[in-house]
Amino acid sequence: MADALLSATDLAAARGERLLFRDVSLSVCAGEALILRGANGAGKTTLLRILAGLTRAEAGEVSRPQPIHWIAHRTGLKPHETPRQHLALWAKAWGAEADVDSALKAAGLARPADVPARLLSAGQRQRTALARLKLQDRPVWLVDEPFSALDVDARAKLEADIIAHRSSGGAVVAAIHGEPGFAPSGEVRL
Amino acid sequence: MADALLSATDLAAARGERLLFRDVSLSVCAGEALILRGANGAGKTTLLRILAGLTRAEAGEVSRPQPIHWIAHRTGLKPHETPRQHLALWAKAWGAEADVDSALKAAGLARPADVPARLLSAGQRQRTALARLKLQDRPVWLVDEPFSALDVDARAKLEADIIAHRSSGGAVVAAIHGEPGFAPSGEVRL
Amino acid sequence: MTNPAPLSSAFRQALTEAWAGGAGAFLPVGFFAGAAMLVPFGIGQGNEQLAAIGPGILWVALALSSLVTMERLFQADLEDGALDLWIQTDAPLSAVAAAKTLAHWIAAGLPLALITPLLGLMLQVPPADLLPASAAYGVGGLAFFLWGGVGAALTAQVRRGGLLIALIALPLYVPTAIFGAMTLQSDAAGMPPEALYLGASTLFALAVAPFAMAAALKLAAD
Amino acid sequence: MTNPAPLSSAFRQALTEAWAGGAGAFLPVGFFAGAAMLVPFGIGQGNEQLAAIGPGILWVALALSSLVTMERLFQADLEDGALDLWIQTDAPLSAVAAAKTLAHWIAAGLPLALITPLLGLMLQVPPADLLPASAAYGVGGLAFFLWGGVGAALTAQVRRGGLLIALIALPLYVPTAIFGAMTLQSDAAGMPPEALYLGASTLFALAVAPFAMAAALKLAAD
Amino acid sequence: MIQVFANPHRFMAFSKAAQPWLYGLAGLMIAYSLWQAFYVVAPELYQGDSARILFIHVPAAWLAMATYAGMAVASFVWFIWRHELADTAAKALAPIGAAYTAICLYTGAIWGKPTWGTWWQWDDARMVSVLVLFFMYLGYMAIRAAMDTRQKAARAGAIIAMVGAINVPIIKFSVDIWASLHQPASVVRLDGPTMDPSYLYPLLIGALGHTLLMTALVFTGMRTDVMTRRADALLLRQATT
Numbered sequence A, B: 001m002a003d004a005l006l007s008a009t010d011l012a013a014a015r016g017e018r019l020l021f022r023d024v025s026l027s028v029c030a031g032e033a034l035i036l037r038g039a040n041g042a043g044k045t046t047l048l049r050i051l052a053g054l055t056r057a058e059a060g061e062v063s064r065p066q067p068i069h070w071i072a073h074r075t076g077l078k079p080h081e082t083p084r085q086h087l088a089l090w091a092k093a094w095g096a097e098a099d100v101d102s103a104l105k106a107a108g109l110a111r112p113a114d115v116p117a118r119l120l121s122a123g124q125r126q127r128t129a130l131a132r133l134k135l136q137d138r139p140v141w142l143v144d145e146p147f148s149a150l151d152v153d154a155r156a157k158l159e160a161d162i163i164a165h166r167s168s169g170g171a172v173v174a175a176i177h178g179e180p181g182f183a184p185s186g187e188v189r190l
Numbered sequence C, D: 001m002t003n004p005a006p007l008s009s010a011f012r013q014a015l016t017e018a019w020a021g022g023a024g025a026f027l028p029v030g031f032f033a034g035a036a037m038l039v040p041f042g043i044g045q046g047n048e049q050l051a052a053i054g055p056g057i058l059w060v061a062l063a064l065s066s067l068v069t070m071e072r073l074f075q076a077d078l079e080d081g082a083l084d085l086w087i088q089t090d091a092p093l094s095a096v097a098a099a100k101t102l103a104h105w106i107a108a109g110l111p112l113a114l115i116t117p118l119l120g121l122m123l124q125v126p127p128a129d130l131l132p133a134s135a136a137y138g139v140g141g142l143a144f145f146l147w148g149g150v151g152a153a154l155t156a157q158v159r160r161g162g163l164l165i166a167l168i169a170l171p172l173y174v175p176t177a178i179f180g181a182m183t184l185q186s187d188a189a190g191m192p193p194e195a196l197y198l199g200a201s202t203l204f205a206l207a208v209a210p211f212a213m214a215a216a217l218k219l220a221a222d
Numbered sequence E: 001m002i003q004v005f006a007n008p009h010r011f012m013a014f015s016k017a018a019q020p021w022l023y024g025l026a027g028l029m030i031a032y033s034l035w036q037a038f039y040v041v042a043p044e045l046y047q048g049d050s051a052r053i054l055f056i057h058v059p060a061a062w063l064a065m066a067t068y069a070g071m072a073v074a075s076f077v078w079f080i081w082r083h084e085l086a087d088t089a090a091k092a093l094a095p096i097g098a099a100y101t102a103i104c105l106y107t108g109a110i111w112g113k114p115t116w117g118t119w120w121q122w123d124d125a126r127m128v129s130v131l132v133l134f135f136m137y138l139g140y141m142a143i144r145a146a147m148d149t150r151q152k153a154a155r156a157g158a159i160i161a162m163v164g165a166i167n168v169p170i171i172k173f174s175v176d177i178w179a180s181l182h183q184p185a186s187v188v189r190l191d192g193p194t195m196d197p198s199y200l201y202p203l204l205i206g207a208l209g210h211t212l213l214m215t216a217l218v219f220t221g222m223r224t225d226v227m228t229r230r231a232d233a234l235l236l237r238q239a240t241t
């Protein structure tokens, strides 16, 4: 598959003395969305971290020809950082010329834009992390339980964003429990 | 309402310079389940903390005649604590004579029972916190987004637990986005 | 009658936490040892001078390392939600806070007192002075941990907690530091009067600090 | 050609963090001042003795407070997920780590060097020695922060981080502590040769420590 | 009097009327003592002209201590009765007390240089106690500033002020017996009771003037605070309706 935006072959991961999974192969092309399924502790987060290059696989190869966005439980917000500061920082670090104010407004964070993260509500923190997706156009989104803590509006908005991202040639790999809210192109069971 | 397990009148809460809500009154009796609804940042968590006696209300009264269970985003697990240690500790602190091993098994935590919390998966941490509900019989459950990070099985089990708790004379106040999975007796919109 | 079960649980949790390094409780010993060892390099003078200042330096290192230990204690409880659970137990929060502080003193303060004879030897302190010194460090250290706990509880939810805890706790350390150093310098045979002052200042801290910690912790959870 | 944007962002984030107290970077100044203040109580001796040991005490306080600052730096990044984001930027992780360490040195190390003259006066250090001492503390402090950063990165994911970081970093501190103390004690007019050694040991740290930090951080995220 | 301080409206009325008088009287008395200090009294026998700084140093020292006591009492009143004005008073007192403490330290240090030949002397109990007091003021103000809300600042401030206040006697006692151990004989000092009347009366009048000035400053601080709070309450009400 020459045009895969991300692919992996024969991955295996172990934690402690336990083998979490092995012989996992996957690939996503433009427009595809892969959902990772599995019980709590099955290794979805671990697999995503391997795909992102954060964790080493016990075996197997990952090819990552395109830049990726990474959204996880650990949102990356510092306790003292405000949503505005966070987005401005990463826009600058990535060399993205995004308009932070409109990103904040689009994420519904106009009101708490200057409240430090440790005082934000759980959903507001998650919205801030998700707003990073809009700072820069990156073909591959790796997202770990992206809907957690989101209210109904924010959830609908994220679903629409994912659909738009796919139709503009992007790909998504997501670990999700329950209904995804969009039509996945495939599923990986761990 | 002489037999309310928990009731509050005319609550108001402010955070920073912002008034989150005011004139909120509620009460739950045996068998009832109240759901708190509202957008991200509306104040559901704040209201639950006020009901639990953790945060002071700007105005209003809470009457808390019965013991409560408290489950929130911050699960109360220490990074180095294993699920087994956590449940044993709280069973002892509360003077509950629960069997920790069977509580672990019921929560599906038999495998990672001795893995420190910082290595657990998100769902396993949430399961550990929820397992506290079974250590001791307490009439009122205050739960903040209890389904977050749970897989399909664990979610179904919690829904069944809530139904059983209600039918045995307990009451639940829960902040939930989306489908509750049980029939609420009332809703509070913030 | 307060129920002792939550207290012993709090004590044991804090003890495990300290040993597991959650709050970096081992830092003090390394810290203390490191401080004591760097001093001769930094000063680079003859033995007599070291012997004269050795015990004093150890007091200072003890005071500072108690500050370092306590800093993370309540902040961690706040961040991981354990504080919410402790507030909801039957036991008074002041007793829980005292139990936790005692546990940290046992995990981090007592080892300091116990390694003192070794370090003292390296710093050329006369061997006969070592045992009384060790006892004084143990007693005085408890006061340091208690006042440090007050500072830690007050700053648990605060930006710039770091500077604040030092600013709040260090003035409260002064009497203990003074009585402690004087106890060691005293030439009186048997129990010098300064040792009594030292003990009294620790008892006073035991009587006052837990209530201040409890009030501060309720504030932090709010 | 590495892209400078991520580096300046890392630098600024660390600087804000240090000032906002996320990593307790203000602790060192309070700590340092507190240490310097407690010393006279602990030692309780005349001015001459204080003057003799004053500069040495300040070296030790500087070394310890750099340890305290660095301890939480990378651990916090690991816990809140910021480390994952930094690993994924274009810039080499060693450069990011160096930028962060520099920021912490500026936020916590330089203020230490700057308040040194005041503390030195109180510790009866002769005024003529104060400015050179201040410069030496600045340069030597950078080495302390860099080696402390290596210790912090290695222990970011580890239980008992506290003891470990002290054990790892303190031996690395020894050359700087020795050259630093010798620089201050040197009677040579102008720039004493020991000052050159001090500068060289800091340059060596600058060349080696960032790579060690990067390797350790990748391990921590794994 | 208690009535005045229990009720914000009466306090605002009273302080508005009292303020100009307090400032005026304080100005006159301080001016008198300074005039005496610099133009009238004879140079001191041992220390010469440098002793004139006493007319600033000593009132500052007294007020530094009195203000802390006032702050502790106000904090205690707030903690027990939750009187908002008591917290307002504690908040206003802190920076004033810190300023007097700094003045005392600063004048003491520049006085010490010609008289003792050193800026700072660890063996002097009073110097050390004042330094510790200065840190306690800084801690109080810093903890208040660090809190997110007014209510939290009040609670944290009250806790630290009360803990500090009950520790002050012990700190003082410990520093005293410590200094008594190695009191150097070389220190030249004036003795209070034997002070020459030509020094004593201007000093006392100056001290009284500074007390009035402190009161006036506290009133000003409290008034600003009460008004800010009213404005905040208005904004909050507007935000919700």
Ligand code: HEM
Pocket: E054, E057, E058, E061, E062, E104, E105, E106, E107, E108, E109, E111, E112, E113, E115, E116, E126, E127, E128, E130, E131, E188, E189, E190, E191, E192
């Ligand atoms: C930073 C250094 C100093 C500090 C913090 C300091 C502090 C104080 C304090 C707290 C008092 C009030 C004591 C009381 O009423 O019981 C005081 C009074 C006084 N100080 Fe200082 N002092 C300092 C330096 C000096 C120096 C250098 C001199 C002169 C040689 C001096 C001479 C006096 C005198 C004459 C009084 C009033 C007499 C008395 O009340 O006993 N002080 N000082």
Ligand SMILES: Nc1ncnc2c1ncn2[C@@H]1O[C@H](COP(=O)(O)OP(=O)(O)OP(=O)(O)O)[C@@H](O)[C@H]1O
Pocket: A015, A016, A017, A018, A020, A038, A039, A040, A041, A042, A043, A044, A045, A046, A047, A175, B112, B115, B119, B120, B121, B122, B123, B124, B149, B151
């Ligand atoms: N040192 C260890 N020893 C044993 N098991 C470990 C160790 N470290 C991690 N684990 C296990 O590795 C697994 C990590 O799983 P991961 O976080 O990838 O799960 P997940 O599929 O994302 O689960 P969730 O749905 O709960 O988010 C967990 O089951 C955890 O218990």
Ligand SMILES: Nc1ncnc2c1ncn2[C@@H]1O[C@H](COP(=O)(O)OP(=O)(O)OP(=O)(O)O)[C@@H](O)[C@H]1O
Pocket: A112, A115, A119, A120, A121, A122, A123, A124, A149, A151, B015, B016, B017, B018, B020, B038, B039, B040, B041, B042, B043, B044, B045, B046, B047, B175, E148
């Ligand atoms: N100091 C502050 N200044 C301004 N706003 C603040 C401050 N502290 C907290 N807030 C706001 O208070 C609110 C707290 O809301 P809370 O956590 O109760 O929300 P929630 O309803 O539980 O939301 P979620 O659905 O995201 O969990 C947030 O909107 C937050 O931004």
Ligand SMILES: [Mg+2]
Pocket: A044, A045, A046, A144, A175, B121, B122, B123
């Ligand atoms: Mg997961």
Ligand SMILES: [Mg+2]
Pocket: A121, A122, A123, B044, B045, B046, B144, B175
């Ligand atoms: Mg919430």
